[in-house]
Structures are given as C-alpha cells and as structure tokens.
Amino acid sequence: MLTSLGRRLGRIVAGQEGEAALYGDAASHRLAPLRRPPPPGVLECPICGLRARRFLPFGLARRPNALCPGCGSLERHRLLWLYLRTRTDLLTTRRRVLHTAAEPALAERLRARHGRGYRTVDPFDPTADVRAPLTALPFADGWFDAVISCHVLEHVADDRAALAELARVLAPGGRLILLVPYDPTGPTREDPSLTTPAARLAAYGHPFHYRIYGHDLGRRLAEAGLVPTVLAARQWLSAHRRRRFRLNQATLFSAVKQA
Numbered sequence: 001m002l003t004s005l006g007r008r009l010g011r012i013v014a015g016q017e018g019e020a021a022l023y024g025d026a027a028s029h030r031l032a033p034l035r036r037p038p039p040p041g042v043l044e045c046p047i048c049g050l051r052a053r054r055f056l057p058f059g060l061a062r063r064p065n066a067l068c069p070g071c072g073s074l075e076r077h078r079l080l081w082l083y084l085r086t087r088t089d090l091l092t093t094r095r096r097v098l099h100t101a102a103e104p105a106l107a108e109r110l111r112a113r114h115g116r117g118y119r120t121v122d123p124f125d126p127t128a129d130v131r132a133p134l135t136a137l138p139f140a141d142g143w144f145d146a147v148i149s150c151h152v153l154e155h156v157a158d159d160r161a162a163l164a165e166l167a168r169v170l171a172p173g174g175r176l177i178l179l180v181p182y183d184p185t186g187p188t189r190e191d192p193s194l195t196t197p198a199a200r201l202a203a204y205g206h207p208f209h210y211r212i213y214g215h216d217l218g219r220r221l222a223e224a225g226l227v228p229t230v231l232a233a234r235q236w237l238s239a240h241r242r243r244r245f246r247l248n249q250a251t252l253f254s255a256v257k258q259a
C-alpha cells in the first residue's frame, strides 16, 4: 500500500488524487508476488513461515527488510500476529472478530479460523465485508469479542468518535487490539488546521494521517470505556526474536471494554 503511495505521492500532494482513490484501489491490496524462498537464514516471518536472508524494502523511505516476500506482512503485522498467537485465543478459538482495513496476510488466516464471525470493515476498499467509516459502524452493540485495528485510527479525523464506536460494538470484556503511529516521548501531535495532503505529509510523514499519537493515547482509550495495556515490542520480545522476526519498535495497545 505504501509502495503505491510513494508512486502516487506527487498526484496526491497536487490534490489530483484522494484517499478513497488510493485505498479503494484493489490493486493496492494485492499481496507481494511470491518468489522462491532462499535457504533458511536469519529472518523468519511468523505469519507465513517464510525464511529468507532478506525481506523486501518498503515505504516512502524504502525501509530495508520490511516486507515479507511470502505474505506481504510488515513489521507491525508480524508483531500483531505474535501477540495474537501468544497472548490471546484468537488463533485457536472461534470468535466474533471485527478487523478494520484488514491486511490480506492476516485476513485470510483469521477468516479461516473464525468463518462468518469474522468481518472486515473499510470505508474505501470494495473487497471489505462492510463499507463503512469507523465512526458509523453498522453492527449491534456488544456484537464482537475482539476488534483488530492496525494503523487505521490515524486516518480518521474524529478519532474519539471512532474509538467510542469501536467500544460500542465490543462485548463487555471484549478487546480492542490497536496499533497506530506512536511516539510516547510527548503528547499526541495533531493540528486541525492542516487540511491538505501536502501539509499533513510535512507534519506527520504521510499525506492522509491526521496525527501521530503520544503518551495521552491511553487516556483517549479510557475515555471510550476501554482499559488499556501497552505492549512495546522491546519489552516483551528478546532482541534475538525481534531480529529473527524483523520487528521494529512497534507498540501495541490491548484495551478491554469494561463490564
């Protein structure tokens, strides 16, 4: 998706292409092409099991060893998967799960586990189960056991409304598993006066992001009735595992809806 973003950035900054065009394009959701895996080596994808000496570069800065050539996963997806596998029963037990802007590598595996209980939602993607914004979800109160949202909330102008809506569709005791751009060294950086893709690219490093979250994210989750736990990759995975699975400094929030 970001590779596509890089290719089209000039048009976006010039105002010739909007967010719906970028994320609604099914081509941008295709997996990276499969290639013949090299012999087992340093890196391993915990999602698809591929071992390779190198992963592919990704992002506007062509971050090295970021994208798994087997399943298209990025560092944050592999961290999320390790969390699901080691800290939840969502890969072993059939549940009702809502996945926002679902990543294909994760979606196909979660759908295989949860069947019709698994629902994807996206305002732009025509392949999503439900086309809707996070601020107006067409689901009943308390319907889902878990919501997975990975690098989506920063795309939503009114993120407090989105968090309230995600909390509404969670059952009491249900869990929001959330990843966002996060820098805990300061408060959330956001400026509603930045209304153009060019201005937001300059401020946040992405033309369609509204903010970079800071140490007050926990409070925003609490305001929505969610009790958050913060898990930084470097706090719960050894340096060896972080290297082996090629994770970065990603942080994951696990927020439980109060009964």
Ligand SMILES: [Zn+2]
Pocket (backbone or CB within 6 Å): 045, 046, 047, 048, 049, 050, 068, 069, 070, 071, 072, 073
């Ligand atoms: Zn993979």
